[in-house]
Amino acid sequence: MATLFTLNFVTPRATASLRDSTKGSPIKVPYLNQPWKRVLSPLESRRMQVRAAPDSLSEKVEQSIKEAQEACSDDPASGECVAAWDEVEELSAAASHARDRLKDNDPLENYCKDNPETDECKTYDN
């Protein structure tokens, strides 16, 4: 099942560290140089879109899973165990939202949102 995922080891770290330090400035998106990895036809499932969340969140998720497994090894029904897995769930959701946000940061779209009348951004709908 792992072969279905395309993992970019190099560029997500660059984008992640860029994102942490300069929030708001445009990010270099690796897919501009590798367009075959980017485009999906509409109505197709998103299973090919795989990119790890920013490092700090990913590490938090990993750590929380370890803690939850430790907490549950003593007593699976205790409050600590349940709260620990709830934390895992919360962090996984936050990581997935962060991933979506990274994906949404298309520099062209961001530019066109503010400057729709420029040549690159004009749309001829009607």
Added chain:
Amino acid sequence: MAVCSAYTTQSLNSTCSISTPAKTHLGFHQKEVVFYRRSSKRGGSGSSSGPCVITCSAGDSQTVVIGLAADSGCGKSTFMRRLTSVFGGAAEPPKGGNPDSNTLISDMTTVICLDDYHSLDRTGRKEKGVTALDPRANDFDLMYEQVKAIKSGVAVDKPIYNHVTGLLDPPELIKPPKILVIEGLHPMFDERVRDLLDFSIYLDISNEVKFAWKIQRDMAERGHSLESIKASIEARKPDFDAYIDPQKKYADAVIEVLPTQLIPDDNEGKVLRVRLIMKEGVKHFSPVYLFDEGSTISWIPCGRKLTCSYPGIKFHYGPDTYFGNEVSILEMDGQFDRLDELIYVESHLSNISTKFYGEVTQQMLKHADFPGSNNGTGLFQTIVGLKIRDLYEQITSSKTAAPLEATKA
């Protein structure tokens, strides 16, 4: 549109002053100006020289409040994006504020995440051994106060729960919008908050589908494995069944997502069977129906006029009871592969509150990259969004009609 009406009141005070009381004997949270006039004659009965109270109320000071209950926290979820898109514009986090804010603001709508009303932050919950699903971790009094205030047109300072750090951040200002959506785990849990809602929706995902979706979401993360995902779901299940699930009986619309019945032994969770359960008798809400309201219809659109690929599409519509309430259920099983399937289905649905032919299809295409755009989840979410727009328009037009009658009388 502002309506001002003048009243005279008897008062023994005889000083000139202008005051704006927050709440008067009229009982409204409105901006009021009280003019006092110095009167030399005192104790006159029925004298028209008493002080005048002029009250002005803006026609749209009453915000329409929608509640959305769904598991697994809040955020920029697909339903909210579809809903705000129906009203036009994209919803974005408040500019210049906390970057980890959960709030989304667009022209017409503001979406508030109910996680912001956690009374215990992550460490607090860990110490007490309590999940976020537990009512003990949430401040329902504050939730009720603030939703009530926003509904009556007063801006509030709402706390922020930071999902990344797990701490409660300093509050942000929320100005009353035209439509307020409160999204989270417990919008219908507290009875007082429930009474403030004009419309409520519950997203009921079945266990198999939930498991499949969480696998898709979490397998990209290092550290997660099938076992950890399963353990996480199992651990939260008791609290979920005790506190979150019972809210579905209060919802006006329930979107239930189940595994498909078209493919035997399907465990991938790609093709879904989605049921839109609509409560009958809700004010300003008329359920969607197929062909004939109140009857039971089974419909397979694929045939001579429309060719579908495997596994096809199957619709079902009929009246039913759900937790003791009369409901109508519209059900779709299968997937859309092509645009013309979608438009064909839309043309046969009735009461979908579209403003023009093909609006549902257009909305679905606008967000074709969202998950669920090719099955019942996207379709019903879009339809519910259109019903909410219709509900909003009905409420606001009935409110502007009422003050007009008052001034005539």
